[in-house]
Amino acid sequence: MGPGLRLWGRASSANVQKTLWSLWELGVSYEHRLVGGAHGGLDTPDFRAMNPNGLVPVLQDGELTLWESHAILRYVAAAYGADGLWPSDPRQRAIADQWTDWTAATFQPAWISLFWLLVRTPEDQHDLEAIAAAHAKTVAALRILDANLAERDYLAGDRLSYADIAAGVLLYRWFSMEIDRPAMPGVENWYRRLRESPAFCRAVMVSYDELIGRLAF
Ligand SMILES: N[C@@H](CCC(=O)N[C@@H](CS)C(=O)NCC(=O)O)C(=O)O
Structure with a gap:
Protein backbone atom coordinates (compact mmCIF):
# COMPACT_ATOMS: atom_id res chain seq x y z
CA MET A 1 0.00 0.00 0.00
CA GLY A 2 1.12 3.56 -0.69
CA PRO A 3 1.98 5.88 2.18
CA GLY A 4 -1.15 7.98 2.58
CA LEU A 5 -2.76 7.66 -0.81
CA ARG A 6 -5.81 9.90 -1.09
CA LEU A 7 -8.16 10.18 -4.08
CA TRP A 8 -10.44 13.17 -4.58
CA GLY A 9 -13.43 12.82 -6.88
CA ARG A 10 -16.98 11.57 -7.32
CA ALA A 11 -17.25 7.91 -8.32
CA SER A 12 -19.66 8.70 -11.20
CA SER A 13 -16.91 10.54 -13.11
CA ALA A 14 -15.33 8.48 -15.90
CA ASN A 15 -12.00 10.20 -15.24
CA VAL A 16 -12.15 9.29 -11.53
CA GLN A 17 -13.12 5.74 -12.48
CA LYS A 18 -9.78 5.36 -14.29
CA THR A 19 -8.00 5.94 -10.96
CA LEU A 20 -10.40 3.70 -9.00
CA TRP A 21 -10.02 0.86 -11.50
CA SER A 22 -6.20 1.09 -11.44
CA LEU A 23 -6.04 1.16 -7.62
CA TRP A 24 -8.43 -1.78 -7.28
CA GLU A 25 -6.70 -3.69 -10.08
CA LEU A 26 -3.44 -3.43 -8.14
CA GLY A 27 -4.94 -3.88 -4.68
CA VAL A 28 -3.64 -0.50 -3.48
CA SER A 29 -5.39 1.01 -0.43
CA TYR A 30 -6.41 4.65 -0.43
CA GLU A 31 -8.66 7.12 1.29
CA HIS A 32 -11.52 8.46 -0.83
CA ARG A 33 -12.75 12.06 -0.58
CA LEU A 34 -16.01 12.56 -2.49
CA VAL A 35 -15.93 15.96 -4.20
CA GLY A 36 -17.36 17.30 -7.46
CA GLY A 37 -20.84 17.02 -8.90
CA ALA A 38 -23.55 17.09 -6.23
CA HIS A 39 -20.82 16.87 -3.54
CA GLY A 40 -19.35 20.25 -4.58
CA GLY A 41 -16.08 21.32 -3.00
CA LEU A 42 -14.13 22.09 -6.20
CA ASP A 43 -14.16 25.87 -5.77
CA THR A 44 -12.57 26.08 -2.34
CA PRO A 45 -9.10 27.65 -2.06
CA ASP A 46 -7.76 24.37 -0.65
CA PHE A 47 -9.03 22.33 -3.59
CA ARG A 48 -7.85 24.95 -6.14
CA ALA A 49 -4.42 24.84 -4.51
CA MET A 50 -4.35 21.12 -5.33
CA ASN A 51 -5.82 21.49 -8.83
CA PRO A 52 -6.11 25.01 -10.31
CA ASN A 53 -8.52 23.59 -12.92
CA GLY A 54 -11.08 22.78 -10.22
CA LEU A 55 -11.65 19.31 -11.68
CA VAL A 56 -11.46 15.70 -10.50
CA PRO A 57 -9.65 13.37 -10.15
CA VAL A 58 -6.82 14.52 -7.91
CA LEU A 59 -4.49 11.97 -6.32
CA GLN A 60 -2.23 12.62 -3.37
CA ASP A 61 0.52 10.20 -2.44
CA GLY A 62 2.60 11.49 0.44
CA GLU A 63 4.10 14.79 -0.75
CA LEU A 64 2.91 14.30 -4.34
CA THR A 65 -0.28 15.99 -5.55
CA LEU A 66 -1.31 15.08 -9.09
CA TRP A 67 -4.15 15.98 -11.47
CA GLU A 68 -5.06 14.87 -15.04
CA SER A 69 -6.47 11.35 -15.09
CA HIS A 70 -3.89 9.92 -17.50
CA ALA A 71 -0.93 11.35 -15.57
CA ILE A 72 -2.47 9.78 -12.45
CA LEU A 73 -2.97 6.49 -14.28
CA ARG A 74 0.65 6.40 -15.44
CA TYR A 75 1.85 7.25 -11.93
CA VAL A 76 -0.23 4.54 -10.24
CA ALA A 77 0.91 2.00 -12.86
CA ALA A 78 4.59 3.00 -12.55
CA ALA A 79 4.63 3.24 -8.76
CA TYR A 80 2.46 0.23 -7.90
CA GLY A 81 2.07 -1.83 -11.08
CA ALA A 82 5.59 -2.64 -12.28
CA ASP A 83 5.32 -5.44 -14.81
CA GLY A 84 1.60 -5.40 -14.29
CA LEU A 85 -0.17 -2.33 -15.62
CA TRP A 86 3.18 -0.68 -16.43
CA PRO A 87 4.97 -2.43 -19.31
CA SER A 88 8.70 -2.56 -18.49
CA ASP A 89 9.76 -2.79 -22.14
N1 LIG B 1 -8.61 16.18 -18.50
C1 LIG B 1 -9.09 16.00 -17.14
C2 LIG B 1 -10.60 16.21 -17.14
C3 LIG B 1 -11.17 16.16 -15.75
C4 LIG B 1 -12.66 16.43 -15.76
O1 LIG B 1 -13.23 16.94 -16.75
N2 LIG B 1 -13.30 16.10 -14.65
C5 LIG B 1 -14.74 16.29 -14.55
C6 LIG B 1 -15.42 14.96 -14.17
S1 LIG B 1 -15.19 13.72 -15.42
C7 LIG B 1 -15.04 17.26 -13.42
O2 LIG B 1 -14.26 17.45 -12.50
N3 LIG B 1 -16.24 17.89 -13.49
C8 LIG B 1 -16.71 18.75 -12.45
C9 LIG B 1 -17.51 18.01 -11.42
O3 LIG B 1 -17.50 16.77 -11.39
O4 LIG B 1 -18.12 18.69 -10.57
C10 LIG B 1 -8.71 14.60 -16.66
O5 LIG B 1 -8.58 13.69 -17.49
O6 LIG B 1 -8.52 14.42 -15.44
Missing part, protein backbone atom coordinates in the same frame (compact mmCIF):
# COMPACT_ATOMS: atom_id res chain seq x y z
CA PRO A 90 10.08 0.79 -23.47
CA ARG A 91 8.68 -0.16 -26.88
CA GLN A 92 5.63 -1.78 -25.39
CA ARG A 93 5.23 1.17 -23.04
CA ALA A 94 5.39 3.53 -26.03
CA ILE A 95 2.48 1.65 -27.59
CA ALA A 96 0.56 1.94 -24.31
CA ASP A 97 1.30 5.68 -24.37
CA GLN A 98 0.15 5.94 -27.95
CA TRP A 99 -3.30 4.54 -27.09
CA THR A 100 -3.52 6.52 -23.85
CA ASP A 101 -2.73 9.82 -25.58
CA TRP A 102 -5.02 8.95 -28.49
CA THR A 103 -7.80 8.33 -25.98
CA ALA A 104 -7.26 11.83 -24.52
CA ALA A 105 -6.96 13.51 -27.93
CA THR A 106 -9.46 11.62 -30.09
CA PHE A 107 -11.55 8.84 -28.55
CA GLN A 108 -12.67 10.42 -25.29
CA PRO A 109 -13.58 13.84 -26.81
CA ALA A 110 -15.83 12.09 -29.38
CA TRP A 111 -17.35 9.82 -26.73
CA ILE A 112 -17.85 12.62 -24.18
CA SER A 113 -19.56 14.79 -26.75
CA LEU A 114 -21.96 11.93 -27.57
CA PHE A 115 -22.57 11.22 -23.87
CA TRP A 116 -23.35 14.88 -23.13
CA LEU A 117 -25.61 15.34 -26.15
CA LEU A 118 -27.49 12.08 -25.66
CA VAL A 119 -27.46 11.34 -21.93
CA ARG A 120 -26.70 14.53 -20.03
CA THR A 121 -28.83 16.83 -22.16
CA PRO A 122 -32.54 16.60 -21.25
CA GLU A 123 -34.43 14.77 -23.98
CA ASP A 124 -36.56 17.78 -24.97
CA GLN A 125 -33.35 19.66 -25.82
CA HIS A 126 -31.80 16.91 -27.96
CA ASP A 127 -30.06 18.10 -31.14
CA LEU A 128 -30.38 15.09 -33.46
CA GLU A 129 -27.88 16.38 -36.02
CA ALA A 130 -25.23 16.99 -33.38
CA ILE A 131 -25.93 13.55 -31.86
CA ALA A 132 -25.50 11.89 -35.27
CA ALA A 133 -22.20 13.73 -35.84
CA ALA A 134 -20.85 12.78 -32.39
CA HIS A 135 -22.03 9.19 -32.90
CA ALA A 136 -20.17 9.01 -36.24
CA LYS A 137 -16.97 10.32 -34.63
CA THR A 138 -17.26 7.84 -31.74
CA VAL A 139 -17.86 4.94 -34.13
CA ALA A 140 -14.86 6.00 -36.23
CA ALA A 141 -12.64 5.97 -33.13
CA LEU A 142 -14.04 2.61 -32.00
CA ARG A 143 -13.27 1.16 -35.44
CA ILE A 144 -9.62 2.13 -34.93
CA LEU A 145 -9.66 0.29 -31.59
CA ASP A 146 -11.46 -2.64 -33.20
CA ALA A 147 -8.82 -3.07 -35.90
CA ASN A 148 -6.05 -3.07 -33.27
CA LEU A 149 -7.94 -5.54 -31.08
CA ALA A 150 -8.40 -7.95 -33.99
CA GLU A 151 -4.64 -8.57 -33.68
CA ARG A 152 -4.18 -8.69 -29.89
CA ASP A 153 -6.10 -9.23 -26.63
CA TYR A 154 -5.25 -5.87 -25.05
CA LEU A 155 -4.32 -2.50 -26.53
CA ALA A 156 -0.56 -2.81 -26.00
CA GLY A 157 -0.19 -6.59 -26.29
CA ASP A 158 -1.24 -9.73 -24.48
CA ARG A 159 -1.88 -8.22 -21.05
CA LEU A 160 -3.77 -5.40 -19.41
CA SER A 161 -1.89 -2.07 -19.26
CA TYR A 162 -2.82 1.47 -18.25
CA ALA A 163 -3.86 2.09 -21.88
CA ASP A 164 -6.73 -0.39 -21.50
CA ILE A 165 -7.89 1.50 -18.41
CA ALA A 166 -7.78 4.91 -20.14
CA ALA A 167 -9.83 3.74 -23.12
CA GLY A 168 -11.75 0.81 -21.58
CA VAL A 169 -13.39 2.95 -18.92
CA LEU A 170 -15.59 4.41 -21.68
CA LEU A 171 -17.02 1.06 -22.80
CA TYR A 172 -19.69 0.47 -20.17
CA ARG A 173 -21.57 3.63 -21.10
CA TRP A 174 -21.07 2.98 -24.84
CA PHE A 175 -22.63 -0.46 -24.45
CA SER A 176 -25.48 0.78 -22.24
CA MET A 177 -26.43 3.99 -24.08
CA GLU A 178 -29.54 3.84 -26.24
CA ILE A 179 -27.79 4.10 -29.57
CA ASP A 180 -26.97 2.05 -32.68
CA ARG A 181 -23.86 -0.02 -32.20
CA PRO A 182 -22.35 -1.46 -35.38
CA ALA A 183 -20.80 -4.91 -34.85
CA MET A 184 -17.17 -4.69 -33.73
CA PRO A 185 -15.94 -8.13 -32.66
CA GLY A 186 -12.52 -6.92 -31.50
CA VAL A 187 -14.02 -4.29 -29.18
CA GLU A 188 -16.77 -6.69 -28.01
CA ASN A 189 -14.21 -9.40 -27.09
CA TRP A 190 -12.06 -6.82 -25.33
CA TYR A 191 -15.09 -5.60 -23.34
CA ARG A 192 -15.84 -9.23 -22.37
CA ARG A 193 -12.22 -9.66 -21.19
CA LEU A 194 -12.33 -6.41 -19.19
CA ARG A 195 -15.54 -7.52 -17.47
CA GLU A 196 -13.66 -10.52 -16.09
CA SER A 197 -11.81 -8.06 -13.85
CA PRO A 198 -13.63 -7.44 -10.52
CA ALA A 199 -11.88 -4.04 -10.42
CA PHE A 200 -13.46 -3.06 -13.76
CA CYS A 201 -16.92 -4.18 -12.62
CA ARG A 202 -16.64 -2.35 -9.31
CA ALA A 203 -15.21 0.89 -10.67
CA VAL A 204 -16.85 1.23 -14.06
CA MET A 205 -20.06 -0.79 -14.25
CA VAL A 206 -21.91 1.55 -11.93
CA SER A 207 -25.10 3.49 -12.34
CA TYR A 208 -24.87 6.89 -14.00
CA ASP A 209 -28.49 7.76 -13.27
CA GLU A 210 -27.40 10.90 -11.42
CA LEU A 211 -25.98 12.22 -14.72
CA ILE A 212 -29.05 11.62 -16.91
CA GLY A 213 -30.63 14.88 -18.11
CA ARG A 214 -28.24 16.84 -15.92
CA LEU A 215 -26.07 19.56 -17.44
CA ALA A 216 -25.14 21.29 -14.20
CA PHE A 217 -21.72 19.72 -13.63
Whole structure:
Protein backbone atom coordinates (compact mmCIF):
# COMPACT_ATOMS: atom_id res chain seq x y z
CA MET A 1 0.00 0.00 0.00
CA GLY A 2 1.12 3.56 -0.69
CA PRO A 3 1.98 5.88 2.18
CA GLY A 4 -1.15 7.98 2.58
CA LEU A 5 -2.76 7.66 -0.81
CA ARG A 6 -5.81 9.90 -1.09
CA LEU A 7 -8.16 10.18 -4.08
CA TRP A 8 -10.44 13.17 -4.58
CA GLY A 9 -13.43 12.82 -6.88
CA ARG A 10 -16.98 11.57 -7.32
CA ALA A 11 -17.25 7.91 -8.32
CA SER A 12 -19.66 8.70 -11.20
CA SER A 13 -16.91 10.54 -13.11
CA ALA A 14 -15.33 8.48 -15.90
CA ASN A 15 -12.00 10.20 -15.24
CA VAL A 16 -12.15 9.29 -11.53
CA GLN A 17 -13.12 5.74 -12.48
CA LYS A 18 -9.78 5.36 -14.29
CA THR A 19 -8.00 5.94 -10.96
CA LEU A 20 -10.40 3.70 -9.00
CA TRP A 21 -10.02 0.86 -11.50
CA SER A 22 -6.20 1.09 -11.44
CA LEU A 23 -6.04 1.16 -7.62
CA TRP A 24 -8.43 -1.78 -7.28
CA GLU A 25 -6.70 -3.69 -10.08
CA LEU A 26 -3.44 -3.43 -8.14
CA GLY A 27 -4.94 -3.88 -4.68
CA VAL A 28 -3.64 -0.50 -3.48
CA SER A 29 -5.39 1.01 -0.43
CA TYR A 30 -6.41 4.65 -0.43
CA GLU A 31 -8.66 7.12 1.29
CA HIS A 32 -11.52 8.46 -0.83
CA ARG A 33 -12.75 12.06 -0.58
CA LEU A 34 -16.01 12.56 -2.49
CA VAL A 35 -15.93 15.96 -4.20
CA GLY A 36 -17.36 17.30 -7.46
CA GLY A 37 -20.84 17.02 -8.90
CA ALA A 38 -23.55 17.09 -6.23
CA HIS A 39 -20.82 16.87 -3.54
CA GLY A 40 -19.35 20.25 -4.58
CA GLY A 41 -16.08 21.32 -3.00
CA LEU A 42 -14.13 22.09 -6.20
CA ASP A 43 -14.16 25.87 -5.77
CA THR A 44 -12.57 26.08 -2.34
CA PRO A 45 -9.10 27.65 -2.06
CA ASP A 46 -7.76 24.37 -0.65
CA PHE A 47 -9.03 22.33 -3.59
CA ARG A 48 -7.85 24.95 -6.14
CA ALA A 49 -4.42 24.84 -4.51
CA MET A 50 -4.35 21.12 -5.33
CA ASN A 51 -5.82 21.49 -8.83
CA PRO A 52 -6.11 25.01 -10.31
CA ASN A 53 -8.52 23.59 -12.92
CA GLY A 54 -11.08 22.78 -10.22
CA LEU A 55 -11.65 19.31 -11.68
CA VAL A 56 -11.46 15.70 -10.50
CA PRO A 57 -9.65 13.37 -10.15
CA VAL A 58 -6.82 14.52 -7.91
CA LEU A 59 -4.49 11.97 -6.32
CA GLN A 60 -2.23 12.62 -3.37
CA ASP A 61 0.52 10.20 -2.44
CA GLY A 62 2.60 11.49 0.44
CA GLU A 63 4.10 14.79 -0.75
CA LEU A 64 2.91 14.30 -4.34
CA THR A 65 -0.28 15.99 -5.55
CA LEU A 66 -1.31 15.08 -9.09
CA TRP A 67 -4.15 15.98 -11.47
CA GLU A 68 -5.06 14.87 -15.04
CA SER A 69 -6.47 11.35 -15.09
CA HIS A 70 -3.89 9.92 -17.50
CA ALA A 71 -0.93 11.35 -15.57
CA ILE A 72 -2.47 9.78 -12.45
CA LEU A 73 -2.97 6.49 -14.28
CA ARG A 74 0.65 6.40 -15.44
CA TYR A 75 1.85 7.25 -11.93
CA VAL A 76 -0.23 4.54 -10.24
CA ALA A 77 0.91 2.00 -12.86
CA ALA A 78 4.59 3.00 -12.55
CA ALA A 79 4.63 3.24 -8.76
CA TYR A 80 2.46 0.23 -7.90
CA GLY A 81 2.07 -1.83 -11.08
CA ALA A 82 5.59 -2.64 -12.28
CA ASP A 83 5.32 -5.44 -14.81
CA GLY A 84 1.60 -5.40 -14.29
CA LEU A 85 -0.17 -2.33 -15.62
CA TRP A 86 3.18 -0.68 -16.43
CA PRO A 87 4.97 -2.43 -19.31
CA SER A 88 8.70 -2.56 -18.49
CA ASP A 89 9.76 -2.79 -22.14
CA PRO A 90 10.08 0.79 -23.47
CA ARG A 91 8.68 -0.16 -26.88
CA GLN A 92 5.63 -1.78 -25.39
CA ARG A 93 5.23 1.17 -23.04
CA ALA A 94 5.39 3.53 -26.03
CA ILE A 95 2.48 1.65 -27.59
CA ALA A 96 0.56 1.94 -24.31
CA ASP A 97 1.30 5.68 -24.37
CA GLN A 98 0.15 5.94 -27.95
CA TRP A 99 -3.30 4.54 -27.09
CA THR A 100 -3.52 6.52 -23.85
CA ASP A 101 -2.73 9.82 -25.58
CA TRP A 102 -5.02 8.95 -28.49
CA THR A 103 -7.80 8.33 -25.98
CA ALA A 104 -7.26 11.83 -24.52
CA ALA A 105 -6.96 13.51 -27.93
CA THR A 106 -9.46 11.62 -30.09
CA PHE A 107 -11.55 8.84 -28.55
CA GLN A 108 -12.67 10.42 -25.29
CA PRO A 109 -13.58 13.84 -26.81
CA ALA A 110 -15.83 12.09 -29.38
CA TRP A 111 -17.35 9.82 -26.73
CA ILE A 112 -17.85 12.62 -24.18
CA SER A 113 -19.56 14.79 -26.75
CA LEU A 114 -21.96 11.93 -27.57
CA PHE A 115 -22.57 11.22 -23.87
CA TRP A 116 -23.35 14.88 -23.13
CA LEU A 117 -25.61 15.34 -26.15
CA LEU A 118 -27.49 12.08 -25.66
CA VAL A 119 -27.46 11.34 -21.93
CA ARG A 120 -26.70 14.53 -20.03
CA THR A 121 -28.83 16.83 -22.16
CA PRO A 122 -32.54 16.60 -21.25
CA GLU A 123 -34.43 14.77 -23.98
CA ASP A 124 -36.56 17.78 -24.97
CA GLN A 125 -33.35 19.66 -25.82
CA HIS A 126 -31.80 16.91 -27.96
CA ASP A 127 -30.06 18.10 -31.14
CA LEU A 128 -30.38 15.09 -33.46
CA GLU A 129 -27.88 16.38 -36.02
CA ALA A 130 -25.23 16.99 -33.38
CA ILE A 131 -25.93 13.55 -31.86
CA ALA A 132 -25.50 11.89 -35.27
CA ALA A 133 -22.20 13.73 -35.84
CA ALA A 134 -20.85 12.78 -32.39
CA HIS A 135 -22.03 9.19 -32.90
CA ALA A 136 -20.17 9.01 -36.24
CA LYS A 137 -16.97 10.32 -34.63
CA THR A 138 -17.26 7.84 -31.74
CA VAL A 139 -17.86 4.94 -34.13
CA ALA A 140 -14.86 6.00 -36.23
CA ALA A 141 -12.64 5.97 -33.13
CA LEU A 142 -14.04 2.61 -32.00
CA ARG A 143 -13.27 1.16 -35.44
CA ILE A 144 -9.62 2.13 -34.93
CA LEU A 145 -9.66 0.29 -31.59
CA ASP A 146 -11.46 -2.64 -33.20
CA ALA A 147 -8.82 -3.07 -35.90
CA ASN A 148 -6.05 -3.07 -33.27
CA LEU A 149 -7.94 -5.54 -31.08
CA ALA A 150 -8.40 -7.95 -33.99
CA GLU A 151 -4.64 -8.57 -33.68
CA ARG A 152 -4.18 -8.69 -29.89
CA ASP A 153 -6.10 -9.23 -26.63
CA TYR A 154 -5.25 -5.87 -25.05
CA LEU A 155 -4.32 -2.50 -26.53
CA ALA A 156 -0.56 -2.81 -26.00
CA GLY A 157 -0.19 -6.59 -26.29
CA ASP A 158 -1.24 -9.73 -24.48
CA ARG A 159 -1.88 -8.22 -21.05
CA LEU A 160 -3.77 -5.40 -19.41
CA SER A 161 -1.89 -2.07 -19.26
CA TYR A 162 -2.82 1.47 -18.25
CA ALA A 163 -3.86 2.09 -21.88
CA ASP A 164 -6.73 -0.39 -21.50
CA ILE A 165 -7.89 1.50 -18.41
CA ALA A 166 -7.78 4.91 -20.14
CA ALA A 167 -9.83 3.74 -23.12
CA GLY A 168 -11.75 0.81 -21.58
CA VAL A 169 -13.39 2.95 -18.92
CA LEU A 170 -15.59 4.41 -21.68
CA LEU A 171 -17.02 1.06 -22.80
CA TYR A 172 -19.69 0.47 -20.17
CA ARG A 173 -21.57 3.63 -21.10
CA TRP A 174 -21.07 2.98 -24.84
CA PHE A 175 -22.63 -0.46 -24.45
CA SER A 176 -25.48 0.78 -22.24
CA MET A 177 -26.43 3.99 -24.08
CA GLU A 178 -29.54 3.84 -26.24
CA ILE A 179 -27.79 4.10 -29.57
CA ASP A 180 -26.97 2.05 -32.68
CA ARG A 181 -23.86 -0.02 -32.20
CA PRO A 182 -22.35 -1.46 -35.38
CA ALA A 183 -20.80 -4.91 -34.85
CA MET A 184 -17.17 -4.69 -33.73
CA PRO A 185 -15.94 -8.13 -32.66
CA GLY A 186 -12.52 -6.92 -31.50
CA VAL A 187 -14.02 -4.29 -29.18
CA GLU A 188 -16.77 -6.69 -28.01
CA ASN A 189 -14.21 -9.40 -27.09
CA TRP A 190 -12.06 -6.82 -25.33
CA TYR A 191 -15.09 -5.60 -23.34
CA ARG A 192 -15.84 -9.23 -22.37
CA ARG A 193 -12.22 -9.66 -21.19
CA LEU A 194 -12.33 -6.41 -19.19
CA ARG A 195 -15.54 -7.52 -17.47
CA GLU A 196 -13.66 -10.52 -16.09
CA SER A 197 -11.81 -8.06 -13.85
CA PRO A 198 -13.63 -7.44 -10.52
CA ALA A 199 -11.88 -4.04 -10.42
CA PHE A 200 -13.46 -3.06 -13.76
CA CYS A 201 -16.92 -4.18 -12.62
CA ARG A 202 -16.64 -2.35 -9.31
CA ALA A 203 -15.21 0.89 -10.67
CA VAL A 204 -16.85 1.23 -14.06
CA MET A 205 -20.06 -0.79 -14.25
CA VAL A 206 -21.91 1.55 -11.93
CA SER A 207 -25.10 3.49 -12.34
CA TYR A 208 -24.87 6.89 -14.00
CA ASP A 209 -28.49 7.76 -13.27
CA GLU A 210 -27.40 10.90 -11.42
CA LEU A 211 -25.98 12.22 -14.72
CA ILE A 212 -29.05 11.62 -16.91
CA GLY A 213 -30.63 14.88 -18.11
CA ARG A 214 -28.24 16.84 -15.92
CA LEU A 215 -26.07 19.56 -17.44
CA ALA A 216 -25.14 21.29 -14.20
CA PHE A 217 -21.72 19.72 -13.63
N1 LIG B 1 -8.61 16.18 -18.50
C1 LIG B 1 -9.09 16.00 -17.14
C2 LIG B 1 -10.60 16.21 -17.14
C3 LIG B 1 -11.17 16.16 -15.75
C4 LIG B 1 -12.66 16.43 -15.76
O1 LIG B 1 -13.23 16.94 -16.75
N2 LIG B 1 -13.30 16.10 -14.65
C5 LIG B 1 -14.74 16.29 -14.55
C6 LIG B 1 -15.42 14.96 -14.17
S1 LIG B 1 -15.19 13.72 -15.42
C7 LIG B 1 -15.04 17.26 -13.42
O2 LIG B 1 -14.26 17.45 -12.50
N3 LIG B 1 -16.24 17.89 -13.49
C8 LIG B 1 -16.71 18.75 -12.45
C9 LIG B 1 -17.51 18.01 -11.42
O3 LIG B 1 -17.50 16.77 -11.39
O4 LIG B 1 -18.12 18.69 -10.57
C10 LIG B 1 -8.71 14.60 -16.66
O5 LIG B 1 -8.58 13.69 -17.49
O6 LIG B 1 -8.52 14.42 -15.44
